Amino acid sequence: MIKNFILKIKKKEFSVCIIGLGYVGLPLASRLLKKKIKLFGIDTDSKKINLLRKGKSYIQSSDQSITKYFKKNPNNLSTNYEIVSKCDVIIVCLPTPLKPNSTKPDMSFVFNCAKNLKRFIKDNHVVILESTVYPGATREFGNKIIKKNFNLGKNLFLGYSPERENPGDKNFSYKSTPKVISGYSDNCKIIIKNIYNLFVKRTVLVNKIEEAELSKLLENLYRAVNIGLVNEMKIICNKLGIDIFNTIDAASTKNFGFQKFLPGPGLGGHCIPIDPFYLSWISKKNGYEPKFIKLAGIINSQIPNWTIKQLHKIIKIKKKTKILLLGVAYKKNTDDDRESPSFEFIKILNKKKIKYDYCDPYFPKLRKGRNVSKIKYSIKLTKQNLKNYDATILLTDHSNFDYDLIANNSKIILDTRGKFKSTKFKDNLNIIYS
Template sequence: MLLKELKDKIENQSAKIGIIGLGYVGLPILTAFAKKGFSVLGFDVDRQKINQIQAGRSYIKHIPDEDLKNHLIDVTSDMSRLGEVDAIAICVPTPLNIHREPDLSYVVDTTYAIARSLKIGQLIILESTTYPGTTKEVVLPILSRSGFIVGEDFSLAYSPEREDPGNENYSLVNVPKVVGGITTLCRDLAETLYNQIIATTVPVSSTQTAEATKILENIYRAVNIALVNELKILLQKMDIDIWEVIEAAKTKPFGFHAFYPGPGWGGHCIPIDPFYLTWKAREYDVSLRFIELAGEVNTLMPNYVVDKLVAALNDRSKPLKNSRILILGVAYKKNVDDQRESPSLKIIQLLQRQGADIEYHDPYALTCSNHRHYPEINLQSVSLTPENLQKFDAVIITTDHDNVDYDLVAEHSSLIVDTRNVLAAKGLKTKNTVVA
């Protein structure tokens, strides 16, 4: 049986592994298999990524160039080569459309490309975050048009990515990997594959369960971020320091996990994935009000930051229009270069539309452009110097990168709107600091 032969090939590392989508999820998986001695073939439609990998240059901060140079890594934009590999992981984007509905076009197009080259014995794994049922209801029917039978001629599984860019304690190899298959054999093959590069795999009963696991993880974070952001607004009006409250609350050794407020939510998961489930829930006549409310709270946080800035400028008899504003950080979280869904982008858009002159500094993101929902933003990071800081009417700290000279910011800025409480945490808060 060819599927049994595939298991043997995986275990003796003679299987060839294909990864479709070489972004923050796909490239780490590709390099992990290459490090273990597997023959790998990466696919991406972005020729710039292909060229950089072929030149041994990494475009993801936590993947060093050496990982690309020291291993035999083949990459291509030619999807007709999918028939060369034994196992395929799909790591393509699953964004929302303008109506906040799932956009599965990347998954669907990729699946059709696989179907055209599908061969008996192949293992297909979807990693892209999506609503429960996608693998079985969307991917499987496309692959089955070949006439092949899942669980007999080919295997299909789902294993959600759990990447956390910038996390120095947890990486691909030491984060448990949830795996669900269309059949038990499908799951076991996928588990065997990931066992080659990951310390722990967590098998579950179905692809739907694996899909729901990922959605639950991100809903948990989205709801708690919204809760703490809403409390921040209230407690500021009550003249209570939300950060002091959180530090006190987290001394409780059980029943509490600390979440921190900020300018909104960002990244490739939390602002998007919960709405995949709210969309799917409509099919069952269920309204997921917690998720929708969390979305409303977090989506409006950039407006709250802008309102705090406007009020602070008004106190100084300065209108927002024509004011020079420096955004300190465009990455969605500290110590990474990832700008996807960053609340900083919405803040920049709001300020530009009200006539402010915007610049930014980010040591990790030297350019800010080509964003799906913010095509009008086209900026370059400026230097953080005393002379530059003194030119601005206000600085908004939107990302609390560690390698920023906050002493310099505190000393030379006429007005600071701190959305991360970083200055107070460092003992640098001045009378010119507004916490937002």
């Protein structure tokens, strides 16, 4: 059976169902489509399904070919799991957030998916999890799928391959980025390797699924800890009257043993603010409470409050103060606002009853929720609009912001990204770096 299925893979005579058509699932679907693999998709958000059926996308950076494909094949999309019975391979790309007001993992999306899959799973299905999870979660997921007459690794194949996406990076490609993969058994590994070899130039096969799961957490913890380090350096530099960005530029001239990280307004994105808690939770559950990881998380979470305090020292914030926030996305040049620190700034301003507006070309409006009490619309960046605010805070350094316009017409600019560090703005005394 294994040889026959591998032959089907190599001939591209198999079909894939992707569960979760978000920032990971939709780009993955595009890559498979380019290899002429028959595709199906499941998402519980009916609005997403309806948009795709109309040939429209809710992700600005998505490939138009995938929306055209689903417009042409609307029946290949569903909110119902029954559609998986038409497929050979199932790839799960669902969110793994934290529980509300908690630092504990919320695996409900993934584990509810397992319960739904169990109803429609069939002999020789291949199920691959791409969601970011704690070590051991994929096996838990697999055990929730199994039913009578099924044997993992023999007639049901389970694997894990942590997503590697870089929203906003037009140059990102699996031609240069390796993909970590692993499987429940040797047969699982062989099958999964052959699937990913279709669209990934280099796969990295890991012996144990838990090692693959942990590698994803380590990748993001590495960034979280180093961002925490430079954010703390920013606070120290502020106390010492030293320019943090000039300091980092000087240190980064060292061509060995140093990698450049930049401070910012706080952590954003689905992974970096959340992954430390996933590892801390599973580690503590097994008898060790991490200290270093926890400290980095504390420092990064304090940055929004610290930034507002710096602004207060400059303009003595009052209830009549009006603030303009530049950027809602968690990183530049993307319409991805998952865990964006901008929402923490909004929370702080709301608590202090300070009026604010925002501008972000990738988000024409903000819906209610996540500290936004009512629908807000992005303002236009004009001379007059900029002059209406007591301070402008740069939170996301999108390339298509007119920085000359902002610099020449803002009363005070609080730059959390170092975007105005170029020599052309050196004589502008209204720019404060935080």
